[in-house]
Amino acid sequence: MTVDARTTAEAEVLDVVRRLITETIGEEYLLDLEIGMDTSFEDDLEMESIEFVKFGAKLTEHYGGDVDFAGFLADKDLDEIIEMRVGTVVEYVLSVRN
């Protein structure tokens, strides 16, 4: 993949991730927040654990079973999950789709 193609693919996935986060936690909370690759689910979005589960299910629903969110988390320890940033999820989706 060329650098440009990679950038485009990343922007597309980030758009989907943004939309699914908004669906999960509601637009009113996100009004002042620009979600980027560096946004933290815990510190910036203050997502509840159960919301993160629901977000992951939406992601799997959107991309199909190859984007296996439960399996993706299975390799991580709790601290890694708690400290996760949007970019990590975007990178994961890109890695599965390529």
Added chain:
Amino acid sequence: MPEVIANGVRFHVQHLNRPTGERTAPPVVFLHGLGMDNMASFYYTVAGAVAKTGAECVLYDLRGHGDTERPRTGYTMEDSIADLTGVLDALEISTPVHLVGNSYGGTIALDFAVDHPERVASLVLIEAHFNVDGWAEQIAAERQRVEAVVAEMGEENLQAWIRRFGRKVVKMMDALTDLANHTSFYPDLTKARPIERDRLRSLRMPIRAIYGEKSDVPDYRRQLEDLLPHATLTVVEGVGHSVLMDATPQVREIVTEWLAAQASGPCLR
């Protein structure tokens, strides 16, 4: 399927590796603990690893917890058993299942196994409370401790204090306060009738138990050894009641190995 209606309540369910054809192995059903807990504690720790082995996994938020509906009533053990039955029925699971329960989830698993032994392939009990003599009194004492703290602080001050935190804590505390103060949660729990010891002793399905060395429920561990001597017990050193969170890799390994052994062993029905 993220939601099902079971026993008249809307349940948040995550169903992983749902078979497309006929079911060939027992599904694994995860039951979380009470209060601040929800299915995420299993989803983040053990369920993903189990799902990765290809096993069908069912996680749901208990009534009043997580993203499941929070009705005003229905928090007795009988209700919890009916809820579990209802969720399994709604997912069209009539074959025996492996039940993996943490804390009160383990209590539900045991009570369900006593009531419906034909629906349980095996039990994995993590820091499980036992619904035997004294259990209801313990819940009542816990309730009194919480009430004493709230009374000392004053409801208004407590609310003001909670609202200093971010969205996540406020949401969580609001849900917990509503459950504790405005539903029949505590009264229902304290109504629990102990399982008769003979009925517990009659359980024949394979049982795996995990307790933390520094657990605040060591008494339950001893009762397990006494009442269910065929259970395989592991005590994890250096951790307490939150063994699932504090010793995740070890619990993950025990659970996945146990389920693999059930699949290859003679116990599969």
